[in-house]
Amino acid sequence: MKKIDRETFPFYRFDRLAACREINHFVSSGVKDISFLGNEEPGRVVANRRELGENAGFELDRLVVGNQVHGADITVVTAEDAGRGAYNNESRLPDTDALVTDEAGVCLMVLTADCVPVLLYDPKCGAIAAIHAGWKGTAADIVGKTVNLLRQRYGSEPRNILAGIGPAIGKCCFEVGEEVASVFQGRYPEQVEAGKNPGKFQVDLGAINYLELLQAGLDAENIEQADICTRCHPHDFFSYRYAGGAAGRFGTGILLREKCESKK
Numbered sequence: 001m002k003k004i005d006r007e008t009f010p011f012y013r014f015d016r017l018a019a020c021r022e023i024n025h026f027v028s029s030g031v032k033d034i035s036f037l038g039n040e041e042p043g044r045v046v047a048n049r050r051e052l053g054e055n056a057g058f059e060l061d062r063l064v065v066g067n068q069v070h071g072a073d074i075t076v077v078t079a080e081d082a083g084r085g086a087y088n089n090e091s092r093l094p095d096t097d098a099l100v101t102d103e104a105g106v107c108l109m110v111l112t113a114d115c116v117p118v119l120l121y122d123p124k125c126g127a128i129a130a131i132h133a134g135w136k137g138t139a140a141d142i143v144g145k146t147v148n149l150l151r152q153r154y155g156s157e158p159r160n161i162l163a164g165i166g167p168a169i170g171k172c173c174f175e176v177g178e179e180v181a182s183v184f185q186g187r188y189p190e191q192v193e194a195g196k197n198p199g200k201f202q203v204d205l206g207a208i209n210y211l212e213l214l215q216a217g218l219d220a221e222n223i224e225q226a227d228i229c230t231r232c233h234p235h236d237f238f239s240y241r242y243a244g245g246a247a248g249r250f251g252t253g254i255l256l257r258e259k260c261e262s263k264k
Contacts, residue, residue: 001027001164001226006055009048012165014224016120017254019069023121023128024107025254027166027226030237033248035111036089038238040248046087049251058107058255060086065109066096068132072140074149076261077101077108098131098146102154102256109253110120113173113238114148114230116209117252118143120150127154128254135176138205138212139183147216163224165213166252167237171204174241184208 001012004026005144012027032048033040040048050060064077065085075096082105085092094098099108110117110132120129133142143163149157181201185192188211191204197246204223213223234242238250250263 001166001224001228003029004055007054008244009051011052011056012226014226016162016222016224017119017164018120020121020123020162022123022126022257023254024057024257025119025121025164026052026053026099026252027117028056028251030235030248030250033238034251035249037111038248039246042088045047049086051254052251056251056253062105062255063094063107063109063253064099066093066099067112068097068110069095070115070134070136071095071097072137072142072145074098074100074142076147076149077103077106079103079106082106089213097133097137098129098142100127100129100146100153101148102127104258107255109251111249111251112166112168112230113240113247113249114169116168116205118209118213119164119166119252119254120146120161122150122154122156122161123253124160125150125154125156126256128256129154130252130254133205133209134242135180135205136204138208141212144212144216147213147218159219159222161218162222163218165206165209165223165225167226167228167230167233167250168206169231169239169241170206171202173229173231174203174205175200176203177201
């Protein structure tokens with residue numbers, strides 16, 4: 001993942017996805033809050049989103065955001081959804097943690113502050129996805145379900161899909177109790193370790209999402225991981241574990257510049 005050091009609003013891009021000129025994507029930095037969930041004044045959030053769009057290359061009127069509920073529901077986004085959740089929370093797409101589309105010009109974005117953001121793009125069928133994978137979504141294999149939906153709806157072949165796993169809380173800082181650890185211990189024992197404190201465990205959500213993408217059929221060489229812990233880098237990316245309820249959110253988004261030739 002490479003930093004694009006724009007003076008007004010720096011952001012990041014994945015190397016493999018950045019090589020695909022028919023899409024645009026970004027991971028915003030923690031310089032400015034782009035959510036309505038922290039302490040930022042709503043008008044300022046809109047201004048921050050517009051500034052990010054000007055730097056990263058999307059129009060605010062074409063942005064789509066969902067009401068993330070830490071589940072595994074996926075919404076198919078159409079051109080008519082453009083602008084949903086762009087200017088306020090009330091217009092967000094209802095209760096969804098993953099967005100998919102093959103429509104050109106619609107920017108899909110998820111918001112995170114420790115949870116795992118994942119972007120998918122199939123250059124063969126021209127479908128994209130933005131995924132918010134909290135621990136509950138990770139436990140429910142939201143990335144695998146999203147890959148399956150791309151296959152069923154758009155004819156995507158998993159081996160063609162490129163994926164970017166963004167900054168998220170690392171195993172070093174994601175300390176949980178046995179009730180959460182037990183969800184992953186059976187399937188991913190190497191990603192769960194005894195914690196620093198009695199009765200606590202450390203879970204590697206980023207690595208689990210990587211493994212789930214492999215299980216869904218993606219090639220390892222097509223999956224790029226940021227490997228940046230948000231809790232360890234709270235001034236680069238927002239972290240709920242670091243700042244609590246006052247934490248802002250950073251955005252991870254993707255859009256098709258033009259419709260795939262085979263679908264025109």
